[in-house]
Amino acid sequence: MKNILLKHGEIYTHDGILYNGDLFISDSKISEIGKDITKEDAEIIDLDGKKVVPxxxxxxxxxxxxxxxxxxxxxxxxxxxxxxxxxxxxxxxxxxxxxxxxxxxxxxxxxxxxxxxxxxxxxxxxxxxxxxxxxxxxxxxxxxxxxxxxxxxxxxxxxxxxxxxxxxxxxxxxxxxxxxxxxxxxxxxxxxxxxxxxxxxxxxxxxxxxxxxxxxxxxxxxxxxxxxxxxxxxxxxxxxxxxxxxxxxxxxxxxxxxxxxxxxxxxxxxxxxxxxxxxxxxxxxxxxxxxxxxxxxxxxxxxxxxxxxxxxxxxxxxxxxxxxxxxxxxxxxxxxxxxxxxxIGIDGRKGSIDIDKDADIVVLDNDLTVNMTIVNGKTVYKK
Structure with missing residues (x-):
């Protein structure tokens, strides 16, 4: 499964909102959250400010x-x-x-x-x-x-x-x-x-x-x-x-x-x-x-x-x-x-954008319609 680097998103983490943030997905998990992340072995997706939510x-x-x-x-x-x-x-x-x-x-x-x-x-x-x-x-x-x-x-x-x-x-x-x-x-x-x-x-x-x-x-x-x-x-x-x-x-x-x-x-x-x-x-x-x-x-x-x-x-x-x-x-x-x-007792691995949790991610447009859905690190829907 290929790694994915989401760039320049409005990321809704468990601790708050990270504006113009990046999120790196590796081996079906959320591996890194921050700014100006660079990876050579990843598919790079520029979100241009779209909302990234669990x-x-x-x-x-x-x-x-x-x-x-x-x-x-x-x-x-x-x-x-x-x-x-x-x-x-x-x-x-x-x-x-x-x-x-x-x-x-x-x-x-x-x-x-x-x-x-x-x-x-x-x-x-x-x-x-x-x-x-x-x-x-x-x-x-x-x-x-x-x-x-x-x-x-x-x-x-x-x-x-x-x-x-x-x-x-x-x-x-x-x-x-x-x-x-x-x-x-x-x-x-x-x-x-x-x-x-x-x-x-x-x-x-x-x-x-x-x-x-x-x-x-x-x-x-x-x-x-x-x-x-x-x-x-x-x-x-x-x-x-x-x-x-x-x-x-x-x-x-x-x-x-x-x-x-x-x-x-x-x-x-x-x-x-x-x-x-x-x-x-x-x-x-x-x-x-x-x-x-x-x-x-x-x-x-x-x-x-x-x-x-x-x-x-x-x-x-x-x-x-x-x-x-x-x-x-x-x-x-x-x-x-x-x-x-x-x-239902699965919050240890799902339910929020946190390091080491399953890479279950939704990208929303500004009107809150779904732009992209990622399940366990795999893109399963793209508008």
């Missing part, structure tokens, strides 16, 4: 460009990875849906197999299992026929099928009052994300006390806040032990609600996700998603009964949306890089 990490993504993680094929995941790279995503958790156990297991096996084979675009970090251990009351676009009670035996089937590559599993915490499921899962180094839930504030907090550490797409698919019963949302907002996922398309949550989330939790505890489904990058029309008919109109995906069904959002757009609310780009970037890396 690669985006999408921990909750179902599909794109006509493909779904549940397709359980290499072609599907590889195509999704290429699509994501065009929008600045350098790594992602392939996310499953609430379907029959055998279909989920098949998708998980394919995720593991694809990780071993490698993708041409964004790198797969592992799986995010969204369902079937959720509530019927807040199922959203998940298929109610396949919703199950939390079951360690079924979870073991998933873990075995995935060859231990599951990073996150979603749970409605009111179904695990004694915390046995949460405790078992986190012992297997899998994070528990609470959502699609009708839990009370106390039930939600109980799961966090047992080790749950994320909230599935905050505001959506959970019992809302009421001043006499703060609900699942109240706990998600209040508890600093929880990272709150956020779909920042201003459809799933009003801009004012996003501001409230930022004001209460702070940028350090928010993770921007796309929750994108197969229509992302494909346009309006009728699609099948999780075994159900979904209609996408003006970029908004809904089931026939009107429930939102994932999104057609990309993370570069999510970052741009956050900055429109007055959040500095340096802070917005944390929500798509360092925060998700910390949430």
């Amino acid at each position: 690669g985006f990490i999408d921990i909750h993504i179902h599909g794109g460009v006509g493909y779904d993680v549940m397709d359980a094929s290499y072609e599907a995941l590889n195509s999704i990875s290429l699509h994501l790279a065009r929008h600045g995503v350098t790594s992602f958790c392939a996310t499953t849906m609430t379907m029959d156990v055998q279909y989920i297991s098949s998708a998980l096996k394919n995720i593991s197999d694809t990780m071993k084979k490698g993708t041409e675009g964004a790198q797969i970090l592992g799986a995010y299992v969204e369902g079937p251990f959720i509530s019927k009351e807040h199922k959203g676009a998940q298929n109610e026929r396949h919703i199950l009670e939390p079951d360690i035996n079924i979870m073991n089937e998933f873990i075995e099928a995935s060859d231990n590559s599951i990073k996150v599993v979603a749970l409605a915490p009111e179904k695990d009052i004694n915390g046995d499921f949460v405790k078992y899962v986190i012992q297997r180094n899998i994070r528990v994300s609470l959502g699609h839930t009708n839990a009370t504030y106390e039930e939600m907090k109980n799961a966090v006390d047992h080790g749950a550490s994320l909230a599935v797409h905050t505001f959506n698919g959970m019992r809302g806040f009421q001043h006499r019963e703060p609900g699942a949302l109240g706990e998600a907002l209040l508890d600093d032990r929880i990272y709150g996922e956020l779909i920042c398309d201003f459809v799933h949550s009003h801009p004012a609600s996003v501001k409230i989330l930022i004001k209460i939790k702070g940028v350090e505890k928010i993770i921007l996700i796309s929750d994108a489904m197969l229509a992302c990058g494909f346009g309006d029309g009728e699609y099948a998603f999780g075994g159900q008919k979904v209609i996408v109109d003006k970029g908004i995906a809904r089931t026939e009964n009107g429930s939102l069904a994932g999104s057609t959002l990309t993370l570069d757009k999510a970052v741009a949306n956050i900055t429109k609310l007055g959040i500095p780009l340096s802070e917005a970037i944390k929500m798509v890089s360092l925060n998700p890396a910390k949430a």
Whole structure:
């Protein structure tokens, strides 16, 4: 793999912004950051002041460009990875849906197999299992026929099928009052994300006390806040032990609600996700998603009964949306890089521009559109 020297960029490092800076990539790692770096054995790319930021990490993504993680094929995941790279995503958790156990297991096996084979675009970090251990009351676009009670035996089937590559599993915490499921899962180094839930504030907090550490797409698919019963949302907002996922398309949550989330939790505890489904990058029309008919109109995906069904959002757009609310780009970037890396325990090698970390780099134009994406030191997209 050839070395790359990025010259004259606006580099967003973990410690601050380096203007007119250089970044040297060697052996798939970030090797040097500074000014006036010279290397004879490198491909030199003059960025002319473009922004250099850490690669985006999408921990909750179902599909794109006509493909779904549940397709359980290499072609599907590889195509999704290429699509994501065009929008600045350098790594992602392939996310499953609430379907029959055998279909989920098949998708998980394919995720593991694809990780071993490698993708041409964004790198797969592992799986995010969204369902079937959720509530019927807040199922959203998940298929109610396949919703199950939390079951360690079924979870073991998933873990075995995935060859231990599951990073996150979603749970409605009111179904695990004694915390046995949460405790078992986190012992297997899998994070528990609470959502699609009708839990009370106390039930939600109980799961966090047992080790749950994320909230599935905050505001959506959970019992809302009421001043006499703060609900699942109240706990998600209040508890600093929880990272709150956020779909920042201003459809799933009003801009004012996003501001409230930022004001209460702070940028350090928010993770921007796309929750994108197969229509992302494909346009309006009728699609099948999780075994159900979904209609996408003006970029908004809904089931026939009107429930939102994932999104057609990309993370570069999510970052741009956050900055429109007055959040500095340096802070917005944390929500798509360092925060998700910390949430799933990979911040030692990904999530920020630091020496010896993986060379997962995104170059942004001044309008925050993606100019170039580098994954593990390899250029996988160039405008």
